[in-house]
Amino acid sequence: MISREDELHGLSETFTYDTLDRLTTAQLGTDAPTNYGFNSIGNMVEKSDVGTSYLYNLSKLHAVSNITPSSGLPAHTFAYDDNGNMDTFDGSPMTAWSSYNKPVSITTASASYSFDYGPDRARYRKVHNGLTTHYVGNGFEAINSMGVGFDTHRHYIRANGRVVMIREDVNGTVQQRYVHTDHLGSVTALTELAANPVVERYSYDAWGLRRNPETWEPAAITSLEKRGYTGHEHLDDVGIIHMNGRVYSPSLGRMLSPDPVTQAPENAQNYNRYSYAYNNPLTYTDPSGFRSDDRKTVCVDGCYQSGAGLEEVVVTGQRQSSRPQLQGNLAAGSLAGTGGGSHPPSSTIGDQLGPAGNPVAEDDDDKDDEECTHGGRLAFEQN
Known part of the structure; x- marks a missing residue:
């Protein structure tokens, strides 16, 4: 994808790539572009809204150990356990x-x-902070209120293999909301059968950070639906996306634990065990946390996401080659940021960089990966 537009709010964003199809810039409107750089083995070496350089631990291959900050931003350090799982942030135990x-x-x-x-x-x-959620398969959640308010039962309703509706029951009061997604399977809106059908809108930068859907500026978003970027669950107050097999930091643009699966041995970029989606997050998704979806997104001049008074996105693009990429945002000491380098942070990285899920050496292809409208997979997995 080389550009996307929100015609409802008059917003546009453009993207460029290197010869390995790794994302190199993201520019929101006329703002200064955010630059992304990678070395030959897929390590991110620059993310201009976070730092001028990512430094790596020689004893933990591909594991970022320090970030040299861009002007006005704090430096950060990371440490790992013996298995390569990030467990310490800025000197404090975290995971x-x-x-x-x-x-x-x-x-x-x-x-x-x-x-x-x-x-x-x-x-x-x-x-989470004393509130317990039980998951049953990939279609039901039970949230225990712990005596404060009422318990919540949430059903994910599927049609043709995709989640199309969320049915929520709180003490007998039932709400049914319809799920709208973009070309990656990211949730862009919830609607209902009402005079004003749009319940909430959502937007994400290239790497999955939530942002204000009306301005595309970074923002701390309180959402009715925890599932967002590529259909995965956001742990918003620690700045992490839980992808089931592993967890991912959209600000760092990195997984926080190594991948035990080498999906594409013919692709040298796949040997980087912490990179996300071959560093091309606008083309590839990671349905299970272990394997990228290597079917390309193809949207040529006029792919629209719309519905119930909703006109979300226009994307123009081209088929990418077999190598992907991605990146994250960590603005002004935060794990929240956006595509334009001039945008301010929305929260501190200390509050938002908390976990790192790690993979089990297993094949998650049997999970419920779902076809998206334009070729990706949408995984609403509860495990």
């Missing part, structure tokens, strides 16, 4: 990991998470 390299707890100054897994290593319970 504890299981023996099979999945996060069991994430703790920051403002939030705490814990996770439990079944014998198949699928996540069945999450506790």
Whole structure:
């Protein structure tokens, strides 16, 4: 994809790529572009809205250890356990990991998470700041209110293999909301059968950071729906996207644990175990956290996402080659940022960089990966 537009709000964004189809710039309107740089083995070496250089630990291959900040931004350091899982941020312990390299707890100054897994290593319970969510398969969630308010039961309704509606029951009061997605399967809007059908709109930068859907500026978003970028669950208060097999930082543009699966051995970029979607996040998705979807997104002059009074995105683009890429945003000491280099941060990185989910050496192809409208996969997986 080389450009996208929101005709409803008069917004546009353009993108450029290197010879390996890795994203090199993202420019929002007339703002200064955000620049992304990579070395020959797929390590991000520059992200201008975060730092002038990413430095890597020689003893932990491909694991970023320091970020030299851009002007006015703080420096950051990262450390890892013996299996290569990021466990320390700026000198403070942050994430504890299981023996099979999945996060069991994430703790920051403002939030705490814990996770439990079944014998198949699928996540069945999450506790977030004392609130417990149980997952049943990939279509049901039960949220325990812990005596404050009422419990919530949420069903994900599918049609033709895709989640099209969310049915939520709170103490007998039922709401049904319809899910609208973009070409990557990211949730762009929820609608309902009402005079004003649009319940919420959503927008993400190239790497998956939430932003204001009306301005595309970085913003801390309070959302009715936790699932967003490529259909995965956002842990918004720690700046992480849980991709089930592993977890991903859209600000860093990196996975926080190494990938045990070499999906494309003929592609040298695939040997970087922390890179996301071959560093081309506008073309490829990662349905399970282990494997990128290598079917290309093809939108030629006029792919629209619309519905119920909603006119979301116009994308123009071209078929990308077999190498992908991506990047994250960490503006002004935050894990929240956006495509334009001049945009301010929305929250501190200390509050938002908390976890790093790690992969199990297993093939997740049997999970419910779903066809998106324009060729990607949308994975609303509850495990």
